[in-house]
Amino acid sequence: MQSRSPASRTGRPRSAAADAAILAATRAALVELGWSKLTLGDVATRAGVAKTTLYRRWAGKNELVVDAVAELFDELELPDSGSLAADIEGVVLQFATILARPEAKSGLMAVVSEATRDDALRERIRASVVERQKRLVLAGRSRAQARGELPPEPDAEAAARTADLIFDMVAGAVVHRTLVSAEPADEEWVRSFTRVLLQGLT
Amino acid sequence: MQSRSPASRTGRPRSAAADAAILAATRAALVELGWSKLTLGDVATRAGVAKTTLYRRWAGKNELVVDAVAELFDELELPDSGSLAADIEGVVLQFATILARPEAKSGLMAVVSEATRDDALRERIRASVVERQKRLVLAGRSRAQARGELPPEPDAEAAARTADLIFDMVAGAVVHRTLVSAEPADEEWVRSFTRVLLQGLT
DNA sequence: GCGTTACGCTACGTCTCGTAGCGAAAGCCC
DNA sequence: GGGCTTTCGCTACGAGACGTAGCGTAACGC
Known part of the structure; x- marks a missing residue:
């Protein structure tokens, strides 16, 4: 809008x-x-x-599809499952489920492609999809830090960098698995992925 | 062709x-x-x-662009830098450099998007880009296993699954960082990423 | 009711698509 | 050299989507 x-x-x-x-x-x-x-x-x-x-x-097809797809990801929510591993697995699985839907698949990558030559469009995607869902990473991390599962970040800047890195790794891996490899990001895959990611973060 | x-x-x-x-x-x-x-x-x-x-x-725009972009990735090569961490950093940095070029950015994601509704096109991408470059993961791993930096895989199937996971994580993270976050995948980022990935694999 | 804005509808010139048809060019084989 | 086959360049074409303009009507606030 x-x-x-x-x-x-x-x-x-x-x-x-x-x-x-x-x-x-x-x-x-x-x-x-x-x-x-x-x-x-x-x-x-x-x-x-x-x-x-x-x-x-709407100015055109690009902007319209961004708005139409962005709504899909609003149903994501962080489960409170008690452990960081289970939290990550839950969110990643939800994300994979949404991304498996055909309207998300073919719409999201297309606008990302268009955004490579359109700064305003890229910013629209960042604001209405990425930044909006980064809340999940931040909430999950602070919850894990409260439980002592993750070390506290030394300063705010490092914390932001780490959050960005996590987001790129999670979203990137799921997208690549789903769209390029065209294999389902099912529970087994999510478990393997989470294990690697989590061990790398501690 | x-x-x-x-x-x-x-x-x-x-x-x-x-x-x-x-x-x-x-x-x-x-x-x-x-x-x-x-x-x-x-x-x-x-x-x-x-x-x-x-x-x-060529049947159309999709097939033509796949072939045009696939050639870009043929210049990737695995550096022999002595340690697994340096090997990964080198390849990831090369990959990021290629992906930063405008013809790769806007071309690759567009055909991936189209491939969500075209099995033949997805297979063309898989064969001429993904499968072709998976050699880097396989070579790097076997070299690291020979040096004792990575444990041997229990069986061939598990080895293939791990290779796929690594490829999805590497390619996915770099693509997301470059195209969606629109931040450079520079040396500092590559080091952070490699640290997380490598620690997760051992 | 009056001003203002959104809406539905129609029509239009422009562009790209993908194909068809033709004659000429460039190879192989005898 | 002559014949056969396939590719090439060129032109032309109908089809379809684009994005806009113009008009009369509908829905709100004051």
Whole structure:
């Protein structure tokens, strides 16, 4: 969602239902057609809105798909399973499950690819997907430090670097396993991965 | 390159120079235009061939870019630096350097995205990029095992699984760091990453 | 009711796609 | 050299998506 200018309190308000319908239609189109064959005209028809309405809210296909996919990851939550290993396994498995869905698979990588030449788009992805879910890493770590499973970081900067590294390793490995190797990131794989990661962090 | 039927020994042979020119033109177009704005007509013009010639050799944009990008990774080689940590750091840094190039960035992720709905394309990627470079993991490991830095695997199946896991972790982390986090995978980052990975494997 | 903004609809020029058809060129074999 | 086969360059084409403009209507706040 782009921040509409807060001064605009007059006139007909934008339909929130239309936003939801458009994003849902985008995901449905991603499932059926994939990124490359998805057209904005088709999305508009599915959502029951005019094509012009769609263009008034999003700059293009890229921004629309980022918003549609970002919602998928909001259902992630950190389980409170008592041990760091189980916490990581739980979150990684959830992440893998979401990423296995076709709308996430074909949508996410496509916009990441586009973002290599579009700074604004990359920032949009970072803010609405990555930074939003980094909370899981931070919460899991502080919980583990309270239990004494992880050593405290020497300073704030090092803590941020480590969190970034963990995020890159977790997200990267799951994405590569799922999309490139095209093998399921199932429980057995998650256990092996967690063991390597956890042993490396202590 | 698709395997032309070996029985066709008659007629005018295909120009090998044209193949090279097309792949080079594809990389140049990826640099200047990126994936989404790259058109096959433009590539043909750059390469100095007719558009029809291009369609006679490749099924479409996806296959062409896979071949063009795959060549980039052939320059990877395993340094013989004496220790496993230095070997890994060297390869990861090479990989990161290649991936930082714009033609690799925008091309690779785009075809991976397309491959989520195209089994043949995914297999093409796997064969010409992933499987081709997995040699580095295998060579590095056997060398480290000979030096006693890594324990021998119990059986062949477990060895293959571990190799796959390592590949997913290395490639995934570098890709995520470079493309999503959009931070350089420089020497400092590579050292941190290698430390975590290596400690997790022993 | 009045001003303002969002909406649906239609129409349009532009671009890329992928293919078809043609004559010419470049090899092999006799 | 002549014939056969396949590739090549070129042109042209219909199809489809893009993104925008213009218009009349609908929905809100004051």
